[in-house]
Amino acid sequence: MTTMLASSTLSEKMLNAYRRDGYVVIPRLFEPDEIAFLRASAERELPGAEILTKQDQDGNKVSLKMWGHAGDDIYGMFSRNERVVSAAERVIGGKIYLYSAKMILKNAREGGAWEWHQDYGYWYHNGCLMPDMTSCSIAVDANTEENGCLQVLKSSHLLGRLDHVRENEQYVADKERVEVALTRFQTVAVPLDPGDAILFHANLLHRSNANKSDKRRWNFICSYNGVSNRPFKRARDYGHDSDLKPVPAGAIRAFAAELIRREAH
Secondary structure, three states: OOEOOOOOOOOHHHHHHHHHHOEEEEOOOOOHHHHHHHHHHHHHHHHHOOOEEEEOOOOOEEEEEEEOOOOOOHHHHHHOEHHHHHHHHHHHOOOEEEEEEEEEEEOOOOEOOEEEEOOHHHHHHHOOOOOOEEEEEEEOOOEOOOOOOEEEEOOHHHHOOOOEEEEOOEEEEOHHHHHHHHHHOOEEEEOEOOOOEEEEEOOOOEEEOOOOOOOOEEEEEEEEEEHHHOOOOOOOOOOOOOOOOOEOOOHHHHHHHHHHHHHHO
């Protein structure tokens, strides 16, 4: 596993690892109290929110909540946080905006699998001309092999975009090419502790198993696009917001403190 120290800006070594492997793991990008506040907020707010539900090939449920812009709520404090934004700008190489954000809700004993795919496999069809896009997946709960942590095909981003087809309710990469790729690239499971993050290229092949354990696995994923790579057509309602205003690293604690103060009065 490619693991580096967290930093407000990726070092040259980390950037080289990302370019070589298609991903880099950043331990403790967020501290336990910050993640605890995000977790508590999501547990309180998401049960009544509009949740998308998809099925894997075995009929298991995959649930997610999506956001099309970075707001002033707790989710925006994470997706706009300078720790994430600076890292995403470093790998994309220029000014960025939030393409989408989502909370993946892989609940105990029911969270379904995601098959091998590239995010750019369908973002391409949304009008993004170049794969100058990246995602930062932040562990809200512990990510383990037992509860369906992310698996990546190391360096597979070098393949470029593969064709994708819709199977059931997911878009999956060309299975013939995936089968060959599996013999030539290393499959790496990426366990994460709460607050750890993985930054990965839009063309990196990745998947996750169904959660058959009794431990929930929630992840908050922020995806970014280069401003110069904004979609040239409107194929989706998200992905067009180019006004990203980063917030300082301490914005999460400040937001939490202000909320507690308001509730006390």
